[in-house]
Amino acid sequence: MPDWHLKDRLNHVYLAEIVSMADSDTDNLHKLGWQVEFDWSIYCQSNNDYNAYKLLSIHSSYIQGAIAYRDNDDHVYVDLLESAPQNRYRFKDRIFVNVTDVLLGQACLYSQSIGYDGFVSFVPKNELIRYYQQRFNAKFIGNSQGMYLDDIDARRIIELYYY
Amino acid sequence: MLRNKLIKLNEASLQSIHHTNQNIRRVKNVTQTWSTTSKPIVMIKPASAKQLVDMNVGMRAIRQSMKEDLGQKQYDARMQSNREWFEQYTAIQVRS
Numbered sequence: 001m002p003d004w005h006l007k008d009r010l011n012h013v014y015l016a017e018i019v020s021m022a023d024s025d026t027d028n029l030h031k032l033g034w035q036v037e038f039d040w041s042i043y044c045q046s047n048n049d050y051n052a053y054k055l056l057s058i059h060s061s062y063i064q065g066a067i068a069y070r071d072n073d074d075h076v077y078v079d080l081l082e083s084a085p086q087n088r089y090r091f092k093d094r095i096f097v098n099v100t101d102v103l104l105g106q107a108c109l110y111s112q113s114i115g116y117d118g119f120v121s122f123v124p125k126n127e128l129i130r131y132y133q134q135r136f137n138a139k140f141i142g143n144s145q146g147m148y149l150d151d152i153d154a155r156r157i158i159e160l161y162y163y
Numbered sequence: 164m165l166r167n168k169l170i171k172l173n174e175a176s177l178q179s180i181h182h183t184n185q186n187i188r189r190v191k192n193v194t195q196t197w198s199t200t201s202k203p204i205v206m207i208k209p210a211s212a213k214q215l216v217d218m219n220v221g222m223r224a225i226r227q228s229m230k231e232d233l234g235q236k237q238y239d240a241r242m243q244s245n246r247e248w249f250e251q252y253t254a255i256q257v258r259s
Contacts, residue, residue: 037205074223077215081205118249145210162252
């Protein structure tokens, strides 16, 4: 069921859904240009604590992005979040511009649904720290390299992109 | 120096019709090409074991700090308000 909406560069809106990622989904990701350093199949195995999800635009089978997160006692921890090559910031024909927003929103939604009030933590890439601060109001967790979104930040993302 | 690779992808039409009370938008037939040597696309990376420990401790401290700053009563009221909003908001989405 489409619960989210993606936006393109012209502000057109597309229905989207986030569904569980299967091991078979990960087979061709590297060939499609996803980062080879990260193996999404690890998150699809049944013997780990993570839930892996893929973001799909309605009427397309292409995976627009993916996220892996887990329940972390009093918040949701996001271990990996990746946007598909066609949605990269610097790609001149970039298709969807809010993939990260929607995926983080999903983590926030899950956090809210299990009683953690929307709190989410993650480790951003160093060059994206400012991006998370400005776009999501993410804050540092103490002196660690981790960042977090609180209840208000979570609510904002959900209200923006969740149907 | 990286070599540019262009992957031409012929996508069957990428169509999405989104009905709202105000308008209907339609997009069709997008052909995508992209270079695999664009900037990295991983937005969030896995934490090391030590980072995870530090973050867990830090998150507990953040919650505790919020309670102290707001006071327990106001903190509880804020979280309760969030839960009520969440229930109503997601219920509305299901109904619509």
